[in-house]
Amino acid sequence: MKVRVEAPSRDDGPQDAPPSKTRRKKAMHDLQALGEALLRVDARRLATLDLPERLLDALALARNTTRHEARRRQLQYIGRLMRDVDPEPIRAALDSWAQGPRDQQARFAAVEAWRGRLLDHHDALDEFMAQHPSSDRALLVRAVDEARDERGSAGPPHKQRALFRLLRTIVDRDAPERHS
Numbered sequence: 001m002k003v004r005v006e007a008p009s010r011d012d013g014p015q016d017a018p019p020s021k022t023r024r025k026k027a028m029h030d031l032q033a034l035g036e037a038l039l040r041v042d043a044r045r046l047a048t049l050d051l052p053e054r055l056l057d058a059l060a061l062a063r064n065t066t067r068h069e070a071r072r073r074q075l076q077y078i079g080r081l082m083r084d085v086d087p088e089p090i091r092a093a094l095d096s097w098a099q100g101p102r103d104q105q106a107r108f109a110a111v112e113a114w115r116g117r118l119l120d121h122h123d124a125l126d127e128f129m130a131q132h133p134s135s136d137r138a139l140l141v142r143a144v145d146e147a148r149d150e151r152g153s154a155g156p157p158h159k160q161r162a163l164f165r166l167l168r169t170i171v172d173r174d175a176p177e178r179h180s
Contacts, residue, residue, distance in 0.1 A: 032079030
């Protein structure tokens with residue numbers, strides 16, 4: 001019995017070919033790395049991702065596994081389970097959760113900078129009021145003056161901290177709404 005082997009037609013291009021072994025392995029490693037990232041997420045946030053129960057159980061088991069080889073095998077299993085899940089919503093959620101602390105740090109640094117400018121420069125209050133027009137100018141003037149007076153004393157910086165808290169409240173109030 002002869003088996004006839006057909007030569008590939010010229011129409012069959014690389015689009016029809018299955019992904020190479022290297023690409024499949026890279027995709028599996030990426031899914032395993034995504035599973036490892038899920039290990040660092042707390043249980044409340046994991047619940048919002050709508051993951052399959054088997055994957056949640058595997059993640060819980062991996063958190064409690066301390067032996068190196070057992071953990072490696074569990075991570076491979078998690079990577080295998082990740083094949084059945086759409087990874088893009090998970091990646092998007094992880095990115096947005098990572099963005100939160102960066103936003104907070106940037107806002108903290110901005111408030112620190114404003115406090116320094118308000119204490120060092122008398123015209124900085126006008127700039128701050130231009131950016132935050134709904135602020136109570138009299139309250140800010142009093143807080144800045146008290147913090148400046150306190151700078152000369154040897155005591156703890158209570159008034160400077162109070163100025164920082166006031167500025168943080170104003171900046172947080174005027175910050176654009178975040179979608180989290």
